[in-house]
Amino acid sequence: MNVALPGPLNDNPHLDRWVAFPSPGKVTVLTGRVELGQGVLTAMAQIAADELDVAMDRITIRSGDTEKAPNEGYTAGSQSIQFGGVALRQACADVRALFLDQAAKILGCKTGELSIRDGRIFRNGISTGQDYWTLSGAVDLNVKATGGGERKSVADLRNIGTSTARVDLPGKIFGESAFIHDMHLDGMVHARVVRQPNRGAAIGSIDENAIRRAAKGPIEFVRNGNFVAIIGDNETAVEAAGAAAVNHVTWQNVEAPTPTQQEASWLLQRPVVERVFGAPDAGNPQNKERFEATYTRGYIAHASISPSCGLAVYRDGTLTVWTHCQGVYPLRAALAKVLKLEPSSIIVHHVQGSGCYGHNGADDAAADAAIIAMQKPGQPIRVRWRREEEFIYEPKTPAMIVKVHALLDDGGKPVDWTQEIWSPTHNQRPGAGGNLLGALALPDPPPEPPPNDVPEANGGGATRNAEPLYNIPAKRILHHLVTEAPVRTSALRGLGAMPNVFALECCIDELAERAGQDPVAYRLSITADARARAVIEKVAAMAKWNAGAPVGSGRGRGIAFARYKNRAAYSAVVVELSVDEDIRLHHVWCATDAGLVVNPDGVINQLEGGILQSASWVLKEQVRFDNGIGSFDWETYPVLKFSDVPEIEIELINTKDEVPLGVGEVTAGPTAAAIGNAVSHALGARIRDLPLTRERIMAALLTE
Amino acid sequence: MPKKIDFSVNGKAVSVSPDSEETPLLDVLRNELGLVGTRFGCGLEQCGCCMVLIDGAPEKCCTKPVGSVAGKEVITVEGLGSSEHPHPLQQAFLDEQAGQCGYCLAGILISAKALLDKNPKPSRVEIAQALDGNICRCGSHNRIMRAVEKAAAVMRAGAAR
Numbered sequence: 001m002n003v004a005l006p007g008p009l010n011d012n013p014h015l016d017r018w019v020a021f022p023s024p025g026k027v028t029v030l031t032g033r034v035e036l037g038q039g040v041l042t043a044m045a046q047i048a049a050d051e052l053d054v055a056m057d058r059i060t061i062r063s064g065d066t067e068k069a070p071n072e073g074y075t076a077g078s079q080s081i082q083f084g085g086v087a088l089r090q091a092c093a094d095v096r097a098l099f100l101d102q103a104a105k106i107l108g109c110k111t112g113e114l115s116i117r118d119g120r121i122f123r124n125g126i127s128t129g130q131d132y133w134t135l136s137g138a139v140d141l142n143v144k145a146t147g148g149g150e151r152k153s154v155a156d157l158r159n160i161g162t163s164t165a166r167v168d169l170p171g172k173i174f175g176e177s178a179f180i181h182d183m184h185l186d187g188m189v190h191a192r193v194v195r196q197p198n199r200g201a202a203i204g205s206i207d208e209n210a211i212r213r214a215a216k217g218p219i220e221f222v223r224n225g226n227f228v229a230i231i232g233d234n235e236t237a238v239e240a241a242g243a244a245a246v247n248h249v250t251w252q253n254v255e256a257p258t259p260t261q262q263e264a265s266w267l268l269q270r271p272v273v274e275r276v277f278g279a280p281d282a283g284n285p286q287n288k289e290r291f292e293a294t295y296t297r298g299y300i301a302h303a304s305i306s307p308s309c310g311l312a313v314y315r316d317g318t319l320t321v322w323t324h325c326q327g328v329y330p331l332r333a334a335l336a337k338v339l340k341l342e343p344s345s346i347i348v349h350h351v352q353g354s355g356c357y358g359h360n361g362a363d364d365a366a367a368d369a370a371i372i373a374m375q376k377p378g379q380p381i382r383v384r385w386r387r388e389e390e391f392i393y394e395p396k397t398p399a400m401i402v403k404v405h406a407l408l409d410d411g412g413k414p415v416d417w418t419q420e421i422w423s424p425t426h427n428q429r430p431g432a433g434g435n436l437l438g439a440l441a442l443p444d445p446p447p448e449p450p451p452n453d454v455p456e457a458n459g460g461g462a463t464r465n466a467e468p469l470y471n472i473p474a475k476r477i478l479h480h481l482v483t484e485a486p487v488r489t490s491a492l493r494g495l496g497a498m499p500n501v502f503a504l505e506c507c508i509d510e511l512a513e514r515a516g517q518d519p520v521a522y523r524l525s526i527t528a529d530a531r532a533r534a535v536i537e538k539v540a541a542m543a544k545w546n547a548g549a550p551v552g553s554g555r556g557r558g559i560a561f562a563r564y565k566n567r568a569a570y571s572a573v574v575v576e577l578s579v580d581e582d583i584r585l586h587h588v589w590c591a592t593d594a595g596l597v598v599n600p601d602g603v604i605n606q607l608e609g610g611i612l613q614s615a616s617w618v619l620k621e622q623v624r625f626d627n628g629i630g631s632f633d634w635e636t637y638p639v640l641k642f643s644d645v646p647e648i649e650i651e652l653i654n655t656k657d658e659v660p661l662g663v664g665e666v667t668a669g670p671t672a673a674a675i676g677n678a679v680s681h682a683l684g685a686r687i688r689d690l691p692l693t694r695e696r697i698m699a700a701l702l703t704e
Numbered sequence: 705m706p707k708k709i710d711f712s713v714n715g716k717a718v719s720v721s722p723d724s725e726e727t728p729l730l731d732v733l734r735n736e737l738g739l740v741g742t743r744f745g746c747g748l749e750q751c752g753c754c755m756v757l758i759d760g761a762p763e764k765c766c767t768k769p770v771g772s773v774a775g776k777e778v779i780t781v782e783g784l785g786s787s788e789h790p791h792p793l794q795q796a797f798l799d800e801q802a803g804q805c806g807y808c809l810a811g812i813l814i815s816a817k818a819l820l821d822k823n824p825k826p827s828r829v830e831i832a833q834a835l836d837g838n839i840c841r842c843g844s845h846n847r848i849m850r851a852v853e854k855a856a857a858v859m860r861a862g863a864a865r
Contacts, residue, residue, distance in 0.1 A: 037805025037842055165801060172806030173797050174790070175741020175781035179807060182740035217723050234723065236731045239747070305745055305753065305807045305841045354807035355842045387746040601801055605847070609804050612843030634750040634839060642832040645845040 003147035008032065008087035012070035015098070016141040018091035019048070024133040025119070027052065027059045031088055032072025033080040034064035034326065035168055037355040038664055039602040040080045042166045046159035046598050047085050050152055051092035053116035054132070056159060061167070064328045064350025074327035074429070076358070076491065077459055078568050078662025081598055085660060093149030095141065102139045103130050154596075154656050161656060163601035168352065180309045180324045180351035185380035188311070190235040192242025193368045193383065194228040195393055196441040197254045199448065202226055204250035214244030222375050225443035229372050231381065242386055257486035262625035264296035264399040264689075267422040270482045273451050277463065278476030282416045288407040293510060295404075295503035297690040298622035299396040301637055302492055306354035307385035308361035308394075312369035314377050319346045323366035324353025327429070331363050334430035335370050338439040338446060357613065359429055359490040361385055361394045367436040391637060392629040393437060397492030398424040398485060400462065402503035412515030413526055419466040419504060420478040424485035426461030426495040427454045435488070451483040454495060459565040465497040465669060468504050469563050470526040486625065494665040497564060498614060501669025502676060502690065505560035509677045510686065518547035519559050519677065529563075531593050531654065535572040536561050538591035538653055543574040552684030554578055558677025560670040568662035569594040573611065573670040575646075579682045581694050583619055583675070585646035590667060592650065595658035603663050604650050610667035611648055616640035618672045622691050711773045713737060714783030725771030730754045732770045733780060741781040741810045745839070752838030755811035756780050762818035764811075764837075781810035784817060792862070793817060796855035797848070804842035812838045816852045824860050828853070 005013065012018070012032070020028040029048040035041045041061045049056045062069055072084050096116065103121045104111045107128055115122045120131040154161075171178040194206075203226050211230070212219060217237025222229045228249065230241045260266055311322040319341060325331050328348040336343040348366075356362060369383040385393075400423040407416035428435040434446040454461035466477045512522035520540045527533050539545075539559065549557060556579070561572040570593040576586045588611055597603050616639045623637065624630030631637035672690070680686045685700040706721040713733070720736050728747075733739045733756075742765065745753030749764040756765045757779035765778075785791035790798070793813050803809050812835060819826055819834040826834065831849050840848065 037803075037807075039804075165798065166803075169801065169803055169806060170787055170798065172803060172809050173794050173813070174785070174787050175739070175810050177740050179743070181744060182734075216726075235735055236727050237723070239731075303841060305751060305805070305839060306743065307745075352805075355805035357841075384744070387748060605801060605804060605844070608846060609843035612845060613841070616843075633748055634746060639839060639841065640843075640845075642835040642838070642840075642845050642849065643829075645832070648846055 005145055005147045006083065006087040006090055008070060008072045008084050009090055009145050013144040014142055015091055015095050015145055017070045018088060019052070019095045019141060021132050021136040025058060027054050027132070029059050029061050029088070030069040031061065031063045031084060032070040033084045034075045034350040035352050036075060036326065038606055039166050039599060040075070041168055042164055043081055043085060043598040043602060044088055045167060046164055047089050048092050049159045050157050051089050052096055054119045056164070058119065066328050066332050066348045071329040073330060076326050078564060078664040078666065081660045082568060082662040085598060089151055090147055090149065091145055093151045094145045094147065095149070097149035098139050099132055099135055102135050103128065106130065160596070160598050161600070164599050166602065178352060179306070180311065180322055180353050181306060181384060183311055183322060183351060185311060185313065185382070188380040188382050189231045189233055190238040191229050191231040191369065191372050191381050191383045192238050192386065193438065194230065194242070194245045194249050195389060195437070196226050197251050197256070199440045199445070201251045201253045203228065204252050207248040210248040211241050211245050215241035222372050224371065224375060225441060227371060227438055227441035229368065231372065239386065256628045257625035258627055259625055261486035262298065264298060264401045267399060267401055267424070267482050270484050272480040272482050275479040275481055276476065277456065278467065279474035282407060282474060285407065288409070288415065291406045291408060291511060291514070293404055293507055293688060295402045295499065295506060295688045296400065297499045297502065298399050299487065300492060300617055300621050301391060301396055301623050301631060302357050302360040302394055303637060303639060304354045304356050304360050304390065307387050307390040308365035309353060309382070309384045310366035310369035311380065311382045312366070312373035313380040314373040317345055319370060319373060321346065321348045321366050321370050322351050323348060323362055324351060324356070325362040325366060326356065326359070331366060331430055334433040334436055335367060338367065338433035338436060338442070339370060339374055358397070358492040359395050361390050363430045364393070364437040367438045371438045371442070388632045391632045395428055395488045395490035396623055398426060398489035400496065400499040402499050404503055404507040406507065406511065408511065412511060414470070414472045414511060416474040417468055417472045418476050418478060419500065421462050421466060421496070421500070422480045422482055423462035423496060424482045424489045425451065425453045426489065426491050427452065428488055428490040451481060453481055460496065462496040464495045464565060465500040465562055467566060469529060469532055469566055471528050472526070487629070493610070493613065494668040497562070497665065498617065498668045498672050501560065501562045502672040505562070505670065505673030506676045506688065509558070509680065520545050521547065523561060531570050532561065532563060534653060535570045535591040535593050538651060539572040539574050539589050542591060542649060542651060543589040545574065549681070551681055554580065554682055556678040556680070556682025558674040558679070558681055560673030560677060562666065562669045564662060564666035569666040571607070571666040571670050573667060573674040575671065575674040575678045577675065577678045577682060579679055579697060581697065583679060583692055583697070585615060585644065588646050588648045588671070590648065590650045592652055592663065592666065593654045594652065594663040595654060595661045597652055597655040598660065600652060600655065603652060606664045607650050607667050608648050610665060611671045612640055612645055614668040614671035615675065618675050618690055619692055709770055709774045711776050711778060713739065713778045714780060720770065722770055726769045729756070729765040729768045729770045729773055729778070733765070739780050739782055743807055743810055752811040752815065753808055755814040755838065757814060757818060760821065762815050781813055784813060792858045793820070793852070793855040796851040796858065800847045800851040800854065802844055802847035802851040804844050808838055808840045812840070812848055816855070819852070820856050820859060824856060824863070826856060
């Protein structure tokens with residue numbers, strides 16, 4: 001039987017790319033999805049345990065490894081379970097079916113008489129003495145999946161749907177070697193890179209003596225074109241030299257971002273590629289009321305808690321790289337181009353880093369290590385970025401302007417919706433190497449990639465969630481893809497979804513207010529999708545939503561909703577806060593429908609994280625440009641503290657009966673908009689620009 | 705000839721001879737003593753990933769000269785407990801699944817230990833204040849604070865027995 005395979009299984013059809021039985025009692029499960037702190041390894045183990053009928057503790061997960069694991073591109077876009085998990089589930093079901101066929105052959109019975117319990121095969125409930133491991137010699141997994149293996153019915157799921165302790169947390173809690181930063185290779189030296197300020201910048205002079213004096217220990221310089229690194233046995237000396245080098249290397253052709261470029265408004269009047277989606281232009285009908293509002297957000301940093309790290313060694317014609325990046329195969333392809341090696345002579349292993357939330361410095365740090373390793377054959381190299389280096393050189397999520405144009409019917413409901421967006425790209429992942437920082441400093445840098453953004457088929461970049469899910473007869477998106485940005489921009493959790501949902505969900509509240517309706521009732525009046533209605537109604541019930549609560553009292557509530565990418569999880573959020581000079585979050589309620597949930601506590605953890613990270617973005621975060629990046633540490637780039645966090649209540653609905661939907665990024669947009677709407681409720685004045693700073697609160701109160 | 709510096713780490717006497725007395729304690733722990741549980745986060749004493757107890761007081765050690773701890777007692781996350789014998793805080797963090805990427809947790813556990821040593825029954829506000837020197841970027845704050853409350857209750861019950 002051949003049926004359509006889930007995408008990643010279709011791309012990696014051989015079953016030995018997914019499952020192995022390496023020794024008696026042991027199962028290895030391979031996945032292209034990597035652990036970023038989201039708990040994906042645990043979820044994959046749960047899936048495999050159910051479909052193979054083995055205990056969780058028999059399973060070892062091997063992930064993100066170009067030697068063995070499947071190529072699933074990037075671990076991004078809330079797609080790991082929705083696509084990768086579904087693929088693994090089918091692969092395991094196919095494997096199980098192959099073993100049952102083999103057992104039936106040996107035992108001379110029908111497969112329907114057989115069952116598996118913790119890897120052991122039973123016939124009509126009686127042990128057969130056979131198991132995965134006795135049969136594994138006779139079952140060839142180097143065959144293509146057929147999709148014929150029957151997946152478990154919901155009633156038979158034991159691990160899927162059960163909150164399960166994360167397999168990676170104990171090592172982190174007991175202080176074990178858990179992160180790439182903790183890896184040690186024999187004979188390893190430490191390295192720091194003297195960063196080229198921008199593409200095209202050239203070294204003027206290097207005061208090596210001054211850097212050596214600052215190092216207070218032996219160091220060596222490694223140089224190739226404008227790529228300069230400092231290496232040595234003693235990390236303390238190398239770190240000191242790396243910090244000092246900033247002041248002892250001069251550069252030509254430096255382009256430093258200016259304070260004017262810091263604000264989203266700078267994006268207007270820049271060169272753009274015009275992109276248009278949706279309904280034809282509505283013209284200017286005279287019989288419809290028109291509402292327009294413009295919302296903005298500045299540049300935001302990933303601000304991972306650990307600076308990026310990469311290790312590499314070039315030995316006997318093979319380059320081996322260890323990285324915490326999101327895609328080992330794409331990185332391998334980019335490194336092959338940059339280093340002029342065959343991809344087959346590069347091995348890339350994923351090792352966990354701190355949370356990345358998107359494209360941070362991880363790929364670049366790995367490339368740094370690889371470039372140095374190629375110049376020092378046989379010498380293992382460990383690059384760890386400095387804190388300041390991570391803040392300054394990590395790709396930022398771009399500033400965005402979102403202008404909503406709505407035409408309204410007599411009842412104040414939108415009949416025509418245009419979401420007009422100005423944004424630089426959300427995708428400068430390594431590609432063909434043209435975005436790897438170290439490569440840009442080499443003598444023959446790869447060309448600058450042409451302007452692009454994440455394709456709409458993959459959820460879009462700046463256009464992500466730009467289309468309202470509401471019943472509006474005509475909807476369109478105008479995307480001005482800004483092709484000149486003052487800094488490198490790339491993917492951060494949710495990409496354009498946060499600014500788009502902030503804009504459209506704040507706008508919906510503004511329209512409700514004009515129509516004299518309660519925000520919950522107004523949303524429900526233009527929502528047909530039953531699952532969307534369900535999360536909105538659920539969160540309103542959880543929060544005991546009180547229509548008509550007084551406006552401008554200093555304390556307020558706001559609601560917002562989104563279905564991530566309009567095809568992943570549904571989530572509605574209510575926020576309660578108070579505003580005086582600053583905004584104080586009190587309580588957040590969230591109802592989410594992610595379909596079949598593998599690890600409920602894991603999903604709740606992700607939703608909480610998305611809520612708090614979004615709250616941090618909205619209340620505190622904007623990268624400062626000060627003729628250079630002015631946000632270079634935790635004092636110049638403050639984030640949410642323990643004292644700032646609200647109580648959070650989350651409920652999951654519909655967790656069994658529907659296909660799994662990606663959940664890791666869904667709360668960011670609704671949280672941002674719910675905060676925006678709650679502030680408006682508290683103040684009686686609308687703030688449309690993020691972050692919601694004290695200055696903006698004061699300005700809003702003054703204009704009121 | 706580098707000077708020898710003697711101190712204790714997790715109850716064991718150690719003697720190190722760094723190139724300089726100014727070498728950060730964090731580098732000595734991680735690179736000389738192989739205790740990698742204390743993490744590097746910023747090197748600026750801002751994020752709290754490198755929190756250790758020095759004579760019982762929580763201190764960030766990424767810029768603390770190793771010479772300054774001569775004769776003192778240093779406790780790192782490895783000194784709190786092990787998977788076989790977890791500290792109540794570690795058990796509570798596991799029970800509450802208090803963490804996402806987990807990079808900040810070693811420092812947070814140390815800050816929490818210092819708090820509970822002084823204040824066995826902290827309020828939520830006191831816990832938050834005690835942890836404000838630690839940054840969690842993933843948004844696990846509420847789980848972490850619940851875990852600290854739970855550990856405090858377990859430790860109080862243990863002390864009462």
